[in-house]
Amino acid sequence: MTPTTPVLTLENVTKRYGGNTAVDDVSFTVPQSSIYAVIGPNGAGKSTLFSLIAGQYPADQGRIILNETDVTKYKARKRARVGISRAFQVAHVFTSRTVEENVRLALLAARRQTHKFWISAERQQPREAVDALLAQVKLSSVAGRTAGELAQGDRKKLEIAMGLASHPTLLLLDEPTAGMTPEETVTVIELVASVQKSTGCSVLITEHDMKVVFGLAEQIIVLAAGAVLCQGTPDEIRNNDDVKAVYLGGR
Amino acid sequence: MSDKATTPPIPDGPSRSWMAHLAAPENRVLLVRTVGIAIAVIALLFVFAEATAATPPSFFFEIILIQVLYAMSVNVLIGYAHLPSFGQAAFFGTGAYAAALSIQGVPLYASLMIAMGFSGLLALLLGLLAIRTSGITFANVTLAFGQMLYLVAANTNLVGGENGLLATIPSEITPQYLWLLIVVCVVGGCALIWWIFKTPYGETIVAIRDNPERATSLGVSNFRYRLTIFVFAGALAGLAGALYAYATGIVTADTLYWSRSGEPIIMCLLGGSKKFFGPVIGAITLTTILQQVGQGSTGYLIYVGGILLVVLILLPQGILSIPARVRELLKKRRPGPSGEGERTAAA
Amino acid sequence: MNVLPSIVSGLGDGVLLFLIASGLSVIFGAMRFLNFAHGAFFAIGGYLAFNLLNKLELTPVLLVAGALLAGLAVAALAYASELVVFRRLYKLPPLDSLLGTYALLLLLEGAILVVWGPNPLSVAYPKSLDSTIDFGPVEIPQYSVLLIGVGAIVVVAMTYVLYKTSLGLEVRALAEDRTMTQLLGVNISSVSAKVMLIGGFLAGLGGALAAPTIALTPDLATSFIIQAFAVVVVGGLGSFYGALIAALFLGVTQSIVIAFVPNVSGIAFYAAMFAVLLLRPQGLLGKSSLEIS
Numbered sequence: 001m002t003p004t005t006p007v008l009t010l011e012n013v014t015k016r017y018g019g020n021t022a023v024d025d026v027s028f029t030v031p032q033s034s035i036y037a038v039i040g041p042n043g044a045g046k047s048t049l050f051s052l053i054a055g056q057y058p059a060d061q062g063r064i065i066l067n068e069t070d071v072t073k074y075k076a077r078k079r080a081r082v083g084i085s086r087a088f089q090v091a092h093v094f095t096s097r098t099v100e101e102n103v104r105l106a107l108l109a110a111r112r113q114t115h116k117f118w119i120s121a122e123r124q125q126p127r128e129a130v131d132a133l134l135a136q137v138k139l140s141s142v143a144g145r146t147a148g149e150l151a152q153g154d155r156k157k158l159e160i161a162m163g164l165a166s167h168p169t170l171l172l173l174d175e176p177t178a179g180m181t182p183e184e185t186v187t188v189i190e191l192v193a194s195v196q197k198s199t200g201c202s203v204l205i206t207e208h209d210m211k212v213v214f215g216l217a218e219q220i221i222v223l224a225a226g227a228v229l230c231q232g233t234p235d236e237i238r239n240n241d242d243v244k245a246v247y248l249g250g251r
Numbered sequence: 252m253s254d255k256a257t258t259p260p261i262p263d264g265p266s267r268s269w270m271a272h273l274a275a276p277e278n279r280v281l282l283v284r285t286v287g288i289a290i291a292v293i294a295l296l297f298v299f300a301e302a303t304a305a306t307p308p309s310f311f312f313e314i315i316l317i318q319v320l321y322a323m324s325v326n327v328l329i330g331y332a333h334l335p336s337f338g339q340a341a342f343f344g345t346g347a348y349a350a351a352l353s354i355q356g357v358p359l360y361a362s363l364m365i366a367m368g369f370s371g372l373l374a375l376l377l378g379l380l381a382i383r384t385s386g387i388t389f390a391n392v393t394l395a396f397g398q399m400l401y402l403v404a405a406n407t408n409l410v411g412g413e414n415g416l417l418a419t420i421p422s423e424i425t426p427q428y429l430w431l432l433i434v435v436c437v438v439g440g441c442a443l444i445w446w447i448f449k450t451p452y453g454e455t456i457v458a459i460r461d462n463p464e465r466a467t468s469l470g471v472s473n474f475r476y477r478l479t480i481f482v483f484a485g486a487l488a489g490l491a492g493a494l495y496a497y498a499t500g501i502v503t504a505d506t507l508y509w510s511r512s513g514e515p516i517i518m519c520l521l522g523g524s525k526k527f528f529g530p531v532i533g534a535i536t537l538t539t540i541l542q543q544v545g546q547g548s549t550g551y552l553i554y555v556g557g558i559l560l561v562v563l564i565l566l567p568q569g570i571l572s573i574p575a576r577v578r579e580l581l582k583k584r585r586p587g588p589s590g591e592g593e594r595t596a597a598a
Numbered sequence: 599m600n601v602l603p604s605i606v607s608g609l610g611d612g613v614l615l616f617l618i619a620s621g622l623s624v625i626f627g628a629m630r631f632l633n634f635a636h637g638a639f640f641a642i643g644g645y646l647a648f649n650l651l652n653k654l655e656l657t658p659v660l661l662v663a664g665a666l667l668a669g670l671a672v673a674a675l676a677y678a679s680e681l682v683v684f685r686r687l688y689k690l691p692p693l694d695s696l697l698g699t700y701a702l703l704l705l706l707e708g709a710i711l712v713v714w715g716p717n718p719l720s721v722a723y724p725k726s727l728d729s730t731i732d733f734g735p736v737e738i739p740q741y742s743v744l745l746i747g748v749g750a751i752v753v754v755a756m757t758y759v760l761y762k763t764s765l766g767l768e769v770r771a772l773a774e775d776r777t778m779t780q781l782l783g784v785n786i787s788s789v790s791a792k793v794m795l796i797g798g799f800l801a802g803l804g805g806a807l808a809a810p811t812i813a814l815t816p817d818l819a820t821s822f823i824i825q826a827f828a829v830v831v832v833g834g835l836g837s838f839y840g841a842l843i844a845a846l847f848l849g850v851t852q853s854i855v856i857a858f859v860p861n862v863s864g865i866a867f868y869a870a871m872f873a874v875l876l877l878r879p880q881g882l883l884g885k886s887s888l889e890i891s
């Protein structure tokens with residue numbers, strides 16, 4: 001595998017629900033160590049596409065390739081194990097556990113140590129890694145809080161921390177700044193950028209907040225009605241008439 | 252050329268034997284605490300047993316302890332794993348029957364092992380089929396399973412039919428010894444449950460309960476964990492059943508009836524399924540009521556029904572949540588600084 | 599054709615199950631609420647039939663009239679339960695609310711014990727219905743024919759309610775998409791009260807009609823409710839017609855098995871439940887996206 005092998009390759013990925021084609025013949029690649037964004041009006045199929053990449057549903061057609069492995073047939077759990085980490089639109093955290101317990105569990109899972117029943121979790125997972133991850137997402141101050149008490153914004157940060165625990169190859173962030181204040185949004189932008197730089201993973205985000213998209217993404221893929229409308233750098237997309245039409249011209 | 256598609260294994264530290272792990276500093280506190288409490292409780296109960304000198308009251312206490320173990324095992328599924336099994340009586344009863352059958356030929360401890368083995372195996376078989384479902388479907392599948400076993404036991408001569416089976420323990424085993432055995436098994440079982448949920452395995456079970464999708468996204472196989480905890484709970488229920496057989500001396504089909512599955516669930520919710528000792532309180536409460544008024548009698552129905560309803564409506568977290576609720580009420584009376592300045596959100 | 603009597607009596611048993619299960623199913627569809635106390639409604643219907651009809655020279659007309667009265671009385675009881683107990687259980691997690699209804703079941707069973715005592719009571723068949731009709735070479739129990747007739751009327755009536763009234767529309771809307779329906783301003787409390795009335799009526803009616811065929815004992819409540827649950831789940835939670843099909847299917851299966859292998863008849867019932875749930879967890883007519891934890 002060479003440095004130019006893309007992290008993620010989608011070939012003709014299609015998903016139909018009943019009579020409706022949610023994702024229509026989508027193909028694109030995401031290179032190593034990059035940040036790409038997928039945007040599009042509501043109903044364009046972004047969330048479905050993400051779920052397909054993460055493995056929550058099987059695609060009806062097409063291939064999904066992670067580095068050089070064809071993961072099309074892998075279920076979500078296996079894809080997590082080969083390097084895809086995912087943060088959900090509504091943050092999925094373990095609500096009855098504290099923040100640090102959440103991160104600790106993510107670390108244990110990443111290291112395939114969750115099956116151990118003869119040793120306490122505290123002993124099995126040293127604190128340093130937990131603290132490091134919490135510091136990275138700036139959640140150290142709430143480490144002892146129950147995850148269920150956190151606001152959406154903090155929950156999303158926790159999700160990112162958990163996603164990072166496995167040193168992922170590809171980080172999928174589904175609307176990472178939804179439900180955040182402007183200050184939190186800036187923090188998340190910085191966080192994602194620094195995380196990507198420090199770990200060298202690739203990040204694929206979907207977003208509605210254009211500030212985030214233009215601030216982070218190297219390339220933007222525009223979806224409309226399930227199909228790829230166009231792809232380009234932020235400047236190219238900003239000035240693209242088709243894109244404007246799709247967003248402003250109604251459905 | 253490394254295959255970058257798989258995550259490179261993350262180094263964990265020098266590997267040690269599991270005993271060394273257990274003895275390591277961070278673990279020592281937890282281990283000592285658990286073992287210490289267990290020993291203390293056993294000692295207390297033993298002293299109590301000596302004092303009461305194996306007279307009839309101890310049968311009542313034997314039953315209470317057995318119900319405690321049974322209820323705790325059910326709470327593993329109901330409270331910790333959110334596997335609403337309405338058929339745990341299948342394992343309780345299987346353990347009881349297995350104990351009754353095997354005690355005639357093998358030593359006591361072997362009989363116990365056989366009972367646990369059979370219930371665990373049965374749980375494995377049922378689990379392989381049923382764990383794929385969840386929620387109400389799971390409850391009904393397990394219920395149906397328990398009922399099927401009950402009907403076979405009650406209506407055929409496979410295990411004694413209407414008359415049941417005698418479970419006479421060898422005469423070398425004094426009532427004192429049996430009492431001690433029950434104490435050790437029950438306290439040991441509870442200690443085991445306490446321990447398990449401090450381990451990565453136990454935390455994973457709880458994580459799967461809280462958010463199955465997140466668990467899957469971390470690479471965890473929800474099915475495997477649910478199945479294993481189901482087997483664990485089934486084996487413990489079987490142990491309780493075996494002890495029940497020894498204590499009562501006879502096993503009848505009612506050990507498999509669905510109300511035998513419902514009682515521990517009531518105990519868990521009565522005491523509080525989110526607290527470790529909840530099922531203990533619930534078991535003591537319900538069993539005491541049962542002994543006082545007799546099963547199936549008007550008193551039982553009205554007391555249990557009434558208390559359960561009151562608890563569920565007024566104390567949804569169970570009896571053990573009373574201290575927390577009182578604290579809340581007191582806090583509301585005295586308005587003070589509004590807690591931490593961090594952002595909070597409704598859970 | 600030895601099977602025909604079994605089938606017919608099985609259909610009759612199925613109707614009884616259907617009467618209690620249909621109310622359960624509709625209540626679940628509208629309120630996502632499984633009600634153990636329904637078994638007590640059924641039992642009380644039977645006991646009320648005893649009180650009403652015991653001393654009379656029973657004719658089919660009297661029996662049906664008595665059953666209807668019993669149904670109405672139980673409907674009132676169900677309504678009272680809704681106001682006093684169920685309303686407070688709705689906000690609890692499913693397992694807790696289920697146990698709350700179980701607690702109510704216990705209370706009502708205790709009340710039955712107090713009022714009617716522990717000894718089995720019975721209601722005789724009406725004279726003209728206590729034997730069989732000759733249907734060619736076969737003899738069919740007459741009472742089962744009555745039950746089937748009543749069942750058919752109930753199905754027609756409920757179909758009318760479900761599809762031609764605004765209440766029915768609300769119930770179906772709630773079953774389809776609860777959140778949306780609430781957002782559209784449907785008054786959930788009023789719907790739940792009405793649904794409980796109907797369900798209670800059907801259960802009481804069923805109990806009263808069942809009275810001649812069984813011995814009335816206080817534990818009737820618990821034994822019937824488990825079977826009713828089986829019917830509801832096999833038919834598909836929330837599906838009225840599913841409950842119908844499942845009730846008839848299970849009733850007939852049980853009846854045929856009894857005729858040939860009396861010992862294990864109950865097992866067939868639960869085995870069918872077990873198998874259906876594993877192969878098709880949403881039940882025969884349930885929606886596939888239904889998983890409630």
